Amino acid sequence: MKIGLIAGSGQFPLIFAKKAKAKGFAVYAAAYLNEASPDLKAHVDAIEWVHLGQVKRVIKFFRKHDVTDAVMMGAVKKTRMFSDVKPDIKAVSIIASMIHTHDDSILRAFARVLEKEGIHIRESTFLLPDLLAAKGCWTARKPTRSENTDIDLGWKLAKEIGRLDIGQCVVVGGGSVLAVEAIDGTDATITRGGKLSRDGAVVVKACKPNQDMRFDIPAVGVQTITTMHEAGAKVLVVEAGKTVVFDREEMIALANKYGMTIVALGEGQEAGDRGQVAGDRGQVAGGDLRPATCNLRPATCDLRPATCDLQPATCNLPNSASALSASAISANFMRKNMPGWRMQNW
Numbered sequence: 001m002k003i004g005l006i007a008g009s010g011q012f013p014l015i016f017a018k019k020a021k022a023k024g025f026a027v028y029a030a031a032y033l034n035e036a037s038p039d040l041k042a043h044v045d046a047i048e049w050v051h052l053g054q055v056k057r058v059i060k061f062f063r064k065h066d067v068t069d070a071v072m073m074g075a076v077k078k079t080r081m082f083s084d085v086k087p088d089i090k091a092v093s094i095i096a097s098m099i100h101t102h103d104d105s106i107l108r109a110f111a112r113v114l115e116k117e118g119i120h121i122r123e124s125t126f127l128l129p130d131l132l133a134a135k136g137c138w139t140a141r142k143p144t145r146s147e148n149t150d151i152d153l154g155w156k157l158a159k160e161i162g163r164l165d166i167g168q169c170v171v172v173g174g175g176s177v178l179a180v181e182a183i184d185g186t187d188a189t190i191t192r193g194g195k196l197s198r199d200g201a202v203v204v205k206a207c208k209p210n211q212d213m214r215f216d217i218p219a220v221g222v223q224t225i226t227t228m229h230e231a232g233a234k235v236l237v238v239e240a241g242k243t244v245v246f247d248r249e250e251m252i253a254l255a256n257k258y259g260m261t262i263v264a265l266g267e268g269q270e271a272g273d274r275g276q277v278a279g280d281r282g283q284v285a286g287g288d289l290r291p292a293t294c295n296l297r298p299a300t301c302d303l304r305p306a307t308c309d310l311q312p313a314t315c316n317l318p319n320s321a322s323a324l325s326a327s328a329i330s331a332n333f334m335r336k337n338m339p340g341w342r343m344q345n346w
Contacts, residue, residue, distance in 0.1 A: 002027075008032055173196070197232055206238070
């Protein structure tokens with residue numbers, strides 16, 4: 001059995017190569033210069049170092065070794081696309097046929113070219129299903145009520161920017177969007193968002209709604225937790241079954257050490273499905289707003305700032321306990337009006 005490996009940076013290509021060899025595959029790697037680890041050479045049967053854009057060279061290498069199945073994995077710094085790329089004629093033809101050069105568009109176009117040449121691209125996790133995130137809260141610390149509200153906001157926004165093929169990660173805090181991933185990548189997004197947060201931010205990294213599981217699926221690991229700690233972020237949310245997790249046990253231990261929370265949500269999972277949140281679930285500041293009975297929950301409240309008739313003078317709840325605080329209503333209003341141009345205005 002033979003498998004081709006188109007390798008970028010990070011540990012994913014190394015983990016895959018070792019696993020493939022253990023499963024009896026002969027591994028042939030086309031590795032990107034200045035991205036893939038030099039250590040990869042020791043774990044494959046043959047390796048070809050290529051520049052970004054050398055599509056014909058990749059095809060020629062795989063044909064030479066009779067490779068008909070391949071995977072694409074590992075990161076490529078997006079900023080290098082503007083400075084360190086050597087496109088051949090085939091690469092130029094791919095770009096020329098595209099309306100825009102978003103991640104998915106480029107990768108899908110590249111995969112189509114390879115498949116026309118008889119090289120089938122397989123899902124990157126087909127030998128590593130155990131690396132996919134398991135549903136649930138992994139840490140000792142659970143998300144607080146306010147963090148759950150931010151998780152809902154961040155989840156919807158992450159899915160929206162994914163639908164637009166902008167990025168996979170958003171940083172949210174106090175009902176506000178602090179950072180959205182662009183070409184700079186996840187770590188830079190976390191750092192930017194953390195600088196704007198006062199009380200610890202929520203980081204959400206999720207698959208695109210139409211995610212192609214053959215490439216560019218979200219990945220997190222120890223480095224993610226380290227970056228979050230340095231940025232002052234408190235909660236990491238990933239998508240269960242669609243996020244690759246490296247060094248999971250070490251990652252959880254580090255998060256527990258820093259008093260952080262890691263949650264993996266399933267598709268369509270709501271805030272209330274995450275289990276008991278941190279803190280007292282009983283009376284709040286003399287009021288009687290219990291999560292199980294409150295009719296003004298963020299997920300169901302229809303009160304918008306422009307139409308809400310509950311003024312402090314008529315509300316039966318003390319101001320200190322009222323769930324209709326300006327920040328709560330603002331957060332709900334943003335969640336109700338997330339799609340489309342409003343997101344772009346943020």
